Amino acid sequence: xxxxxxxxxxxxxxxxxxxxxxxxxxxxxxxxxxxxxxxxxxxxxxxxxxxxxxxxxxxxxxxxxxxxxxxxxxxxxxxxxxxxxxxxxxxxxxxxxxxxxxxxxxxxxxx
Amino acid sequence: xxxxxxxxxxxxxxxxxxxxxxxxxxxxxxxxxxxxxxxxxxxxxxxxxxxxxxxxxxxxxxxxxxxxxxxxxxxxxxxxxxxxxxxxxxxxxxxxxxxxxxxxxxxxxxxxx
Numbered sequence: 001x002x003x004x005x006x007x008x009x010x011x012x013x014x015x016x017x018x019x020x021x022x023x024x025x026x027x028x029x030x031x032x033x034x035x036x037x038x039x040x041x042x043x044x045x046x047x048x049x050x051x052x053x054x055x056x057x058x059x060x061x062x063x064x065x066x067x068x069x070x071x072x073x074x075x076x077x078x079x080x081x082x083x084x085x086x087x088x089x090x091x092x093x094x095x096x097x098x099x100x101x102x103x104x105x106x107x108x109x110x111x
Numbered sequence: 112x113x114x115x116x117x118x119x120x121x122x123x124x125x126x127x128x129x130x131x132x133x134x135x136x137x138x139x140x141x142x143x144x145x146x147x148x149x150x151x152x153x154x155x156x157x158x159x160x161x162x163x164x165x166x167x168x169x170x171x172x173x174x175x176x177x178x179x180x181x182x183x184x185x186x187x188x189x190x191x192x193x194x195x196x197x198x199x200x201x202x203x204x205x206x207x208x209x210x211x212x213x214x215x216x217x218x219x220x221x222x223x224x
């Protein structure tokens with residue numbers, strides 16, 4: 001059974017600081033997805049990582065995938081308040097249509 | 112471009128009442144469709160998914176059911192709601208052309224009293 005673990009589950013950080021969210025998964029996969037959820041809202045797709053060594057960047061967020069280590073990271077550079085949200089990683093189960101989501105990381109950026 | 116709609120946006124229902132939530136997708140054909148539930152402060156739980164009309168896979172045994180009467184319509188139902196059915200219900204779609212990336216609808220917030 002595929003398990004997806006994120007850490008930390010809660011992250012409070014000061015504006016301007018850097019930090020990394022980690023996503024580990026238990027079985028082989030060649031893809032990984034990152035989503036953002038604002039309070040009371042739906043999920044918004046952030047990154048699709050499709051191969052080992054894939055790196056995607058959007059603004060202050062950068063995501064990477066190491067399929068051999070079964071690890072993805074979401075790096076936050078010089079955090080700003082607008083990045084406050086919950087971030088989920090998700091991995092396909094058995095290379096199929098279903099995604100297994102991590103528990104989510106609640107990020108709070110303080111001024 | 113593709114869009115996904117859910118309604119209603121908010122619903123308050125008494126325990127024991129029926130439920131019908133609707134999800135429709137525009138701008139694509141033969142999508143995979145998914146129903147998720149998110150309890151307050153928790154992660155996403157996959158309830159049902161469908162790869163075609165009339166084809167429904169259930170992930171969690173419960174008092175909910177799903178139907179797909181048309182290619183781009185997915186319905187979540189219950190005959191009798193329980194308190195534990197409260198939550199944020201999200202519909203999502205995916206297609207082969209986008210590496211199974213799932214795109215989520217705006218959600219329905221259900222409160223069972």
